[in-house]
Amino acid sequence: MRTTRSKAAAAARIEAARTASTAGELLERLRSxxxxxxxxxxxxxxxxxxxxxxxxxxxxxIAQQAGDRTPDRTQRLLNRAVWDGLAAVSQVRRFVVGGLDAVAGRRTRRGLRIAALDETGQQKAGTATCGVKRQYMGCAGRLANGINTVHLAYVRERVGHALIAARQWIPAEHLTDPDTAARMGIADGHVFRTKGQLAIDLCTDAYADGVAFDFVCGDEVYGNCTPLREFLEQHEQAYVLRVASNFMLTLNPQTRMTCAQAVALLATDKRRWQVRSAGTGSKGQRWYAWAWIATTSPRHYVLIRRHLKSDELAFHYCYVPPGQPLTLARLVRAAGLRWPVEETFEFSKDTFGLDQCQARLHTAITRHTVLVMTALAVCAIAAARLKTRTDTQAPPPHTPDQRPPTEPGMIPLTIPETARLLATIRHQPKPADHDTHWRNWRRRHQARARWLHQRTRLSREYSLAS
Structure with a gap:
């Protein structure tokens, strides 16, 4: 094990107090x-x-937990109080980037810095909420009535991740009707922006704060947005963006074809494919077969990911500006680092209530999002600092028939567990034995489950190799 159980528990208690101090530091930054x-x-x-x-x-x-006798003060904070939400996001962004970079700076391998673009939503009933529309909702996996917000997450490889920017997507019909815009609290001069254009706004804000990324990553919504790709290339920003199978490529001055056609013609040679990991997940390495195809530009490539069992294909359009390393391994690492934004959404919703806001006005929805990002930032930085000091997991399995360890150890403190620890420390002078017992039980149970998942996946990898 990397550290003993007693040392890990002591580190957790010390970090709980430090996390409370860190929360105060971020809130002090927001004072302006x-x-x-x-x-x-x-x-x-x-x-x-x-x-x-x-x-x-x-x-x-929230009003009851804050000690208020009615919800009036909470509603005023979100709707009518005078404070600058965009300036608050900027402070949260600098806090997250500075905190994760500081943790990475203490390690030998500092890892890639990824800007992960994605949107998430909240289902809503009725038609009164700003931005509500029947649309595809990723949280529901189908068409549903709800609102969507485009987010930018900062992912530091092998360190941590958190949200650093957000803009709500508002349908054009809400903006063109003055009565509807006024009823939903949309400010004058607000113009319609596609999700790709909102992504440009988020990156612009990040660049204005001096944030640097090794790659910008996103799914097909952003990969198919030509203005976004052009914006990133103008800023000499490398990117790995998912595109559809019918995305058109120019392989040479005389040849244009879709990604699917290019794979059929050029990637059938087995020697073109390399089996590489897209990163470590909770169940072990995520192995895929990868290939890349050059275009007419020496800095643009198509990266193809093939599932080892189902042969399902995924396509990424990649750009790396001159003077930066361009290797298949680096592009694969970048492509695999988009998935933490999904985990960030899960934590933001389940632990901090990102999708539980009942506000209807545009300003209130935006402010709730900012305050959730603040809570997430505090716990994300604390979890990143604790990652190596609270990891007591047993070594991973080496063979598919290996017996489980007697003591599986505990996974590092996650963002949800850090939030629970902070909640406990704020309500009691010391963490209660009962809470500590359950926190350790959950982490030990997750360590055991992770070890067994890794062994199961290892047996699949053996069958693929045979």
Whole structure:
């Protein structure tokens, strides 16, 4: 094991106190975004309520957890109080990037810095909420009534990840009708922006704060957006963006074809494919077969990922500016680092209530999102600092028939467990034995399950190699 159980428990207690201090540091940074001190203080209580273990995070429950007698102050914070949400996002962004980079700076291999673009939504009933429309909702996996917000996550390889920017997508019909815009609290001058254009806005804000990325990654919504690709290339920003199978390529001045056609013609040779890991998941290495195809530009490539069992294909359009390393291995690493944004959404919703907001006005929805990002940032930085000091997992299996270890150890403190630890430390002088027992039980159970998953996957890898 990397460290003993007692040392890990001590590290967790020490980090809990440090996390509380870190939360105070971020909230102090946000002070300049608020006109009145009382509003800023209530925002701090709102964030504390988000980190607490209340089962639902809406205006009523947050107000009760914050100690208010009615929801009025919470509703005023989101709707009418004077404070700058965009400036608050900037402070959160600098805090996240600086914190994760500091942890990475203490390691020998610092890893890639990834900007992961993706959208997530919240299902809504009725038609009164700003941005609500019947549309495809990833959270539901189908067409549903709801709102969508485009997010930018900062992913530091082998360190951690958190959200650093967000813009709500608003349908054009809500903006062209003045009565609807006024009823939904949409400010004058707000123009329609596609999700790809919102991604440009998010990257612009990040660049304005001096944030640098090794790659920008995103799914087909962003890979198929020509203005976004052009914007990134103008800023000499490398990217690995998913595209559809019918995405058109120019392989030479006389040849244009789709990605699917290019694979059929050029990638049938088995020697073109290399089996590489897209990164380590909770169940072990994520192995795929990869190939890449050159285009007319020496800096543009198509990266193809093939599932080893189903042969399902995924296509990535890649750009690397001159002077930066261009290798298949580096592109594969970048492509595999897009998935943490999904985990970030899961934590933001399940632990901090990103999708539990019952606000209807544009300003209120935006402000709730900012405060959730603040709570997530504090716990993400604490979890990153603790990652190596609280990891007591047994060594991974080497053979498919290996017997499970007697003591599986514990996984590192995750963002949800860090939030629980912070909630406990704020309500009690020391972590309660009962809470500590359950926190350790969950982490030990997850370590055992992870080990068994890795052994199962190892047996599949053996069968693929035979």
């Amino acid at each position: 975004c608020f006109v009145r001190t009382q509003t800023w203080q209530h925002a701090g209580r709102y964030v504390s309520a988000l980190v607490s273990e209340i089962p639902k995070r809406n205006g009523w429950t």
